[in-house]
Amino acid sequence: MSDFSSLGLSDWLIQQCKQMGISKPTQVQENCMPPILEGRDCMGCAKTGSGKTAAFVLPVLQKLSEDPYGIFCLVLTPTRELAYQIAEQFRVLGKPMGLRDCIIVGGMDMITQALELSKKPHVVVATPGRLADHIRSSDTFSIKKIQFLILDEADRLLEQGCTDFTKDLEVILAAVPVKRQTLLFSATLTDTLQELKGIAMNKPFFWESKSEVRTVEELDQRYILTPEKVKDAYLVHLIQKFQDEHDDWSIMIFTNTCKNCQILTMMMQKFNFPTISLHSMMKQKQRFANLAKFKSSVFKILIATDVASRGLDIPTVQVVINHNTPGLPKIYIHRVGRTARAGRHGVSITLVTQYDIHLNMITGQKEKEVLKILTQVNVARRECEIKLESTDFDEKKEINKRKQMILEGKDPDVEAKRKAELEKIRSEKKLFKERIQETIQKKQHGMQKKLMKQKHIQKEKAVKST
Ligand SMILES: Nc1ncnc2c1ncn2[C@@H]1O[C@H](COP(=O)(O)OP(=O)(O)OP(=O)(O)O)[C@@H](O)[C@H]1O
Numbered sequence: 001m002s003d004f005s006s007l008g009l010s011d012w013l014i015q016q017c018k019q020m021g022i023s024k025p026t027q028v029q030e031n032c033m034p035p036i037l038e039g040r041d042c043m044g045c046a047k048t049g050s051g052k053t054a055a056f057v058l059p060v061l062q063k064l065s066e067d068p069y070g071i072f073c074l075v076l077t078p079t080r081e082l083a084y085q086i087a088e089q090f091r092v093l094g095k096p097m098g099l100r101d102c103i104i105v106g107g108m109d110m111i112t113q114a115l116e117l118s119k120k121p122h123v124v125v126a127t128p129g130r131l132a133d134h135i136r137s138s139d140t141f142s143i144k145k146i147q148f149l150i151l152d153e154a155d156r157l158l159e160q161g162c163t164d165f166t167k168d169l170e171v172i173l174a175a176v177p178v179k180r181q182t183l184l185f186s187a188t189l190t191d192t193l194q195e196l197k198g199i200a201m202n203k204p205f206f207w208e209s210k211s212e213v214r215t216v217e218e219l220d221q222r223y224i225l226t227p228e229k230v231k232d233a234y235l236v237h238l239i240q241k242f243q244d245e246h247d248d249w250s251i252m253i254f255t256n257t258c259k260n261c262q263i264l265t266m267m268m269q270k271f272n273f274p275t276i277s278l279h280s281m282m283k284q285k286q287r288f289a290n291l292a293k294f295k296s297s298v299f300k301i302l303i304a305t306d307v308a309s310r311g312l313d314i315p316t317v318q319v320v321i322n323h324n325t326p327g328l329p330k331i332y333i334h335r336v337g338r339t340a341r342a343g344r345h346g347v348s349i350t351l352v353t354q355y356d357i358h359l360n361m362i363t364g365q366k367e368k369e370v371l372k373i374l375t376q377v378n379v380a381r382r383e384c385e386i387k388l389e390s391t392d393f394d395e396k397k398e399i400n401k402r403k404q405m406i407l408e409g410k411d412p413d414v415e416a417k418r419k420a421e422l423e424k425i426r427s428e429k430k431l432f433k434e435r436i437q438e439t440i441q442k443k444q445h446g447m448q449k450k451l452m453k454q455k456h457i458q459k460e461k462a463v464k465s466t
Contacts (some may be wrong), residue, residue, distance in 0.1 A: 002030055010062055016093050017058070027050040032208045033059050035422065041204035042181045043154075043196060045189040047216050048337025049313070050209065052185045054154070057089050060123070060148050063353045065097045071141070073148040074176065076128055078156045080105035080284060081291055082311040086152060087125040099123065102109070107284025117141035132168035135175050143175050153310045154184035155192040155330070173199070187214070187337060188330040202302045214333050219340035220347045228353040230266065230370060235323060235376040237370045238349065239273055239301065242319065250294070250316040253303045254335045255323040259393060265303045266384040267377070274316065278304040281393075309335045315344065322350040330332030367397065 004014045004025055007354035017023070019300040025033065036059040046052055060073050077083050087101045094101075102116040110133070117124070118140040123237035124131070134141070138290035151157050157165050182200040189196065189208070197204065215221065226234050235253070242249055255261050258279040276290045294302040295314055302308070303323075309331060317339045326332045332350075338345025374448050401412075 004058075007033045008062075009033065009058060010065070012065075012096050013062055013093065016096060017054070020092060022051075022054065026055075027209055028052055028207065028359055029055040032056075032205070034184060035205035036060075036181070037062065039181060041200040041202045043184045043189060043193075043200060043204045043206045044206040045186060045206075045212070047209055047214065048187045048334060049216065049341025050187075051342065052187075053086060053089050053313075054093070056148075056150050056152075056183045056185060057086075057093055060150070061090070061097065061099070063147065064094070064099070064122055068097070068122065069145075070122045071101065071124055071143055071146055073123045073150065074131075074143055074146050074172075075123065075125040075150040075152060075159060076131070076169075076172065076296060077125065077152045078105060078127065078163070078310060079307055080127055081278075081287065081308065082152070083125045083127055084288070085311065085313060087123070090123050090125070094122075101125060104131050104134060105284075107287075110134070114138050114140060127397045128165040128168035128172060129163075132171040133208055135171050143172075144177055146176055146180055148181050148183065149176050150183045151185070151196075153186050154199075155186045155188050156310060158192045158195050188333055188460075191330065214329075215336060216340050218343060218345045219336060220345070221336065222349045223352050224348065224349060225352050226370075228355060229378065231323070231351050231353055232264075232381055233370045233374040234351060235264075235321065236268075236271055236373055236377050238321065239268070240271075243273070243300075246318075248297075248316075249300055249318055250297060250314070251301045251319045251321060252308070252314075252317050252338050253301065253321045253323055253328070254309060255303060255305060258305055259388070260323070261303050261305050262393060263384045263388055265380065266387065267380050268301060268303065270380050270384065273301055274299045275301040275303060278302060278308050280305065280307050306331060306335070309338070312338060313341060314338065315341060317341075320345055320346070320348040322348070325350060325352055325356045385435070 002025065002328075004017060005011070007025060007030065009017075026046075028044050028050050032042050032044040032055045036056065042056075044052060044055055046055075056075075064072050075083075075086055076121055077086060083103050083105050088098060089101045090101050100119070100121040101123040102113070102119075102121035102125070104113050104117065104124060106127060106129055108130075110130075114128070114134060117134060117138070120141070125142070129450045135143075157169065160166060178201075184196050184200055184204070197262070225233060239251065242251065258281040261277050261279040262281075265275050265277040276294055278290050278294075279286055282290070290299075290302070291301045291308075291312075295316075297316060306326075309326075311334075320336050322332070322335060326335055336348035339348060398443065
């Protein structure tokens with residue numbers, strides 16, 4: 001394995017890395033840094049926790065120190081928390097050169113951000129939505145001269161998932177220069193490779209860590225088959241066991257919806273577990289505060305939606321629990337990748353129910369302890385659900401949706417009407433299909449009966465003739 005100096009990294013950066021406990025490059029750094037320093041576009045696909053951030057931060061800092069100006073580099077990332085984490089790496093590694101960075105994410109004051117942008121920071125780390133808003137509404141800053149455009153978690157930025165970044169990306173790509181270096185990184189690039197190649201236009205250098213499995217060796221992956229109604233009891237049991245057996249511990253639990261995240265958090269707090277949550281329906285300041293409390297181990301359990309599944313680097317996380325099975329393999333890869341980072345060991349436990357796979361679930365001897373707390377846990381869930389209902393959580397969700405639509409230039413009432421009409425057409429289509437199916441089945445049944453009758457008559461005839 002090479003060292004940082006043989007990769008072409010300057011002494012001051014090598015010293016800075018040492019201060020952070022980084023002495024030897026990881027594979028992705030070893031392979032991607034030289035082409036980036038040579039001025040090539042780069043696409044790097046390496047496992048979670050393998051040091052992809054430093055693989056782009058270090059070469060950018062080196063180039064910036066040779067010819068410093070602002071705004072030199074723009075980093076786009078899908079979540080607000082991740083933007084802060086990346087900016088921190090830039091700040092720590094770039095301290096000797098007096099790096100000035102700026103974080104542009106939603107949920108924070110726009111005027112303060114506009115002011116910071118106008119001061120021409122060297123590096124801007126942003127989520128696409130808020131940066132696109134600034135580009136649309138302000139002419140006090142320009143990203144026309146950036147040298148580097150970086151898309152971290154690049155595949156997520158191109159995905160049309162629940163948060164669709166495509167329109168905002170179009171605005172941003174129109175505002176950056178054509179002549180630039182584009183760097184794309186993720187642990188799961190392959191699904192969106194072609195689209196990504198379109199963004200990195202200059203025959204990008206592509207590097208992918210060669211491995212049969214897409215999770216790290218240090219990760220112990222386990223699955224628990226449990227009937228849905230016993231799942232929460234299992235969760236409580238697992239946490240209790242972990243708490244009893246370990247002194248220093250941290251657990252991340254992933255769940256599918258904000259509401260579920262909230263209910264589970266309330267439940268775990270009822271059982272006196274030091275739990276805190278992170279989901280998109282929380283105020284941004286609360287999100288940051290909760291994450292900070294979890295990072296500093298004030299709270300040992302973080303229950304989150306997939307807003308926390310990518311990129312977050314919290315070395316103390318020893319266990320990741322999937323309270324629901326993630327819909328896509330890549331979501332699973334990112335979720336479990338919150339543990340076993342940078343060579344550490346970690347465990348992931350996925351709770352699998354009868355709705356996830358077609359299996360007969362048997363509750364065995366080993367689970368007797370779980371059954372003992374089953375009623376208590378289920379009562380706790382019901383109580384938390386009732387409590388949450390009284391806080392108009394669903395109503396807030398509806399209001400948030402409407403706000404988002406207004407921001408996107410849509411009329412919420414027209415949209416609701418359109419949705420209802422679509423729903424009506426869909427259910428009519430479904431009904432129509434069912435009726436056709438029914439008629440076909442009836443006809444088939446009638447024909448079968450007729451055939452059987454004919455056969456019977458033929459048989460009788462044959463018997464008579466003999
Ligand atoms: N060369 C290195 N030696 C040791 N530790 C390193 C090295 N490079 C980075 N790290 C540390 O490894 C951890 C994980 O790095 P990073 O967050 O960049 O991972 P990643 O590959 O981006 O993961 P993900 O895909 O989950 O975003 C960080 O704490 C970082 O400081």
